[in-house]
Amino acid sequence: MKAKVDVLLGAQWGDEGKGKVVDVIAPDYAVIARFQGGPNAGHTLIFDGKKHVLHTIPSGVFRPGTWNLVGNGVVIDPVILMREIDNLKALGVDVTERLLIGRRAHLILPTHRALDAASEADKGKEKIGSTLKGIGPTYMDKTGRNGFRVGDLERDDRKERYATLVKKHERLLGLYSTATAWKEAEQEWYDASSRLRELKLVDSEHWLDERLNAGDRVLAEGAQGTLLDIDFGTYPFVTSSNTICAGACTGLGVAPGRIGKVIGIFKAYSTRVGSGPFPTELNDATGEHIRQVGREFGSTTGRPRRCGWLDLPALRYAVMINGITELAMMKADVLSGMDEVAICTHYKVNGSITDRVPYDITSGIEPVYEQLKGWGNLSTATDLPESLNMYIRRIEKAVGVPVRIVSIGPDRAETLVRESAVVLS
Ligand code: GDP
Numbered sequence: 489m490k491a492k493v494d495v496l497l498g499a500q501w502g503d504e505g506k507g508k509v510v511d512v513i514a515p516d517y518a519v520i521a522r523f524q525g526g527p528n529a530g531h532t533l534i535f536d537g538k539k540h541v542l543h544t545i546p547s548g549v550f551r552p553g554t555w556n557l558v559g560n561g562v563v564i565d566p567v568i569l570m571r572e573i574d575n576l577k578a579l580g581v582d583v584t585e586r587l588l589i590g591r592r593a594h595l596i597l598p599t600h601r602a603l604d605a606a607s608e609a610d611k612g613k614e615k616i617g618s619t620l621k622g623i624g625p626t627y628m629d630k631t632g633r634n635g636f637r638v639g640d641l642e643r644d645d646r647k648e649r650y651a652t653l654v655k656k657h658e659r660l661l662g663l664y665s666t667a668t669a670w671k672e673a674e675q676e677w678y679d680a681s682s683r684l685r686e687l688k689l690v691d692s693e694h695w696l697d698e699r700l701n702a703g704d705r706v707l708a709e710g711a712q713g714t715l716l717d718i719d720f721g722t723y724p725f726v727t728s729s730n731t732i733c734a735g736a737c738t739g740l741g742v743a744p745g746r747i748g749k750v751i752g753i754f755k756a757y758s759t760r761v762g763s764g765p766f767p768t769e770l771n772d773a774t775g776e777h778i779r780q781v782g783r784e785f786g787s788t789t790g791r792p793r794r795c796g797w798l799d800l801p802a803l804r805y806a807v808m809i810n811g812i813t814e815l816a817m818m819k820a821d822v823l824s825g826m827d828e829v830a831i832c833t834h835y836k837v838n839g840s841i842t843d844r845v846p847y848d849i850t851s852g853i854e855p856v857y858e859q860l861k862g863w864g865n866l867s868t869a870t871d872l873p874e875s876l877n878m879y880i881r882r883i884e885k886a887v888g889v890p891v892r893i894v895s896i897g898p899d900r901a902e903t904l905v906r907e908s909a910v911v912l913s
Pocket residue numbers: 498502503504505506507508529530531532533534781782783786787818819820821822895896897898899
C-alpha cells in the first residue's frame with residue numbers, strides 16, 4: 489500500500505524544537521526529508537550528553553537505517569554542508585551512505601551571501617535581521633530563473649554557468665554602497681561543490697515516489713516556522729520560502745493527497761530572532777528570565793532571541809494554514825516555578841477584539857491575556873502536573889487539535905507522550 493508523507497513543521501517564528509522532535513520520532517520513519525530553507529536553520533539534537541546542531545542535513549541522521557534526503561525546495565551552501573558532514577564524521581557518524589541530495593535543489597554561491605549582506609546593510613534600521621547565509625538572494629535567483637542547481641554540477645559547462653551568474657551578481661553588488669568581500673570564499677566553494685558532486689545526487693521526486701510505493705513512511709522536516717512563511721508570515725520580516733505544509737508538496741514533489749499527519753511544533757511561550765512584529769514580546773524581567781532559563785540564543789547566529797508569552801491567535805492561524813493534526817509543546821520546563829503564566833487569547837486591534845491574525849500586525853496590536861496557574865519543577869516528571877495539564881487543555885480548546893507530545897527538557901529522553909490526547913470542548 490502507498491505510504492503517506494507526514495509533515496513536521498514550526499508553528500511559530502522558528503526554533504520551536506523541530507530538530508529534537510524529528511530525532512525522537514525518526515525511528516518510526518524510513519526517510520526524513522528537508523523540503524525548504526537552508527543553512528539559516530539550526531536544529532539542535534541532544535542525547536547521550538552530546539549536543540549536535542544541524543543546518544542542512546535532516547535530523548534523522550543519528551538514527552541507524554534512516555535515509556536522509558535534502559529535497560528540491562532546499563537551498564544548499566556546499567561549504568556549510570561539507571563542514572556538517574566532516575563534523576559528523578569526526579564524531580564517528582558517516583552520513584554519506586544515507587544522505588541523498590535532490591538535483592533540483594539550488595546552490596548558494598559566495599556572491600549570494602555578499603548580496604544578502606549588502607541588502608541588509610542597505611536597509612539600515614529596516615533590516616530583516618537575516619541570518620546572512622544568502623537565503624533571500626538564492627531564492628530570488630530561483631524564481632528569477634537564473635539559479636544554479638545541484639544538477640548543474642554534473643554538466644560540462646558548470647564553470648561557465650557559475651561565471652555567468654557571478655557576473656550578474658557583480659553588477660548587482662555594484663548598486664550597493666557597502667561592498668562585501670566574497671572573492672576569497674570562492675576557492676573553498678569550488679572545493680566543496682566538487683565534493684558535493686560526489687554525494688548521492690538523485691531525482692528526488694522519483695526516488696521518494698518509489699519509497700512511498702514500497703510502503704516506506706516519510707517524515708518531511710520543516711525549517712523556520714509558519715510566521716516566517718513568505719506568504720503567510722509577518723511580511724516583510726520573513727524568510728524567502730514557504731515554510732508551511734504546502735511547502736512540503738512543492739519542496740519534495742509530493743502530491744497534496746499524499747500528506748498524512750501534520751505535526752505542529754510550538755514552545756509553551758513564544759520567541760523570535762531578528763526584526764519584525766511580535767505582539768506578545770516581553771521587554772521586561774520576565775522576558776529576560778525566559779531567555780536565560782530557556783537559553784534562548786540562536787543556534788545558527790548566537791543572537792539573543794526575543795521572548796514573550798504564548799500567542800493563541802498566532803497558533804490557531806498556524807493550525808489553519810497548515811492543517812495541523814497534532815501538536816508538540818516544547819520547553820514546558822522553562823516556565824516551571826512561576827506562580828502564574830499568561831496566555832494571549834485575543835488581540836485588541838484599533839479598539840476591537842479579534843482572535844484572528846490581521847493583515848498588518850506591525851503596530852496597533854494589543855494582546856489580551858488570560859492568567860493561568862503555573863507549575864513546579866518537571867525534571868523528574870513522568871506525568872504532567874494538573875496545572876500544566878490545564879494549561880495544555882486551554883490551548884487545545886482554543887486551537888482545536890490535541891497536544892500529543894510535551895517536551896520537558898532538551899534531551900531526547902525528556903519527552904512525554906500524551907497517549908490519550910483528545911480535544912475536549
Ligand atoms: P529548531 O530550529 O526548531 O530545531 O529549534 P532550535 O534547536 O533552534 O532551538 C530549540 C532549543 O531548545 C535548542 O537549544 C534545544 O536543545 C532546546 N530544547 C528543545 N526542547 C526543549 C525542552 O523541552 N526544554 C528545554 N529546556 N530546552 C529544549
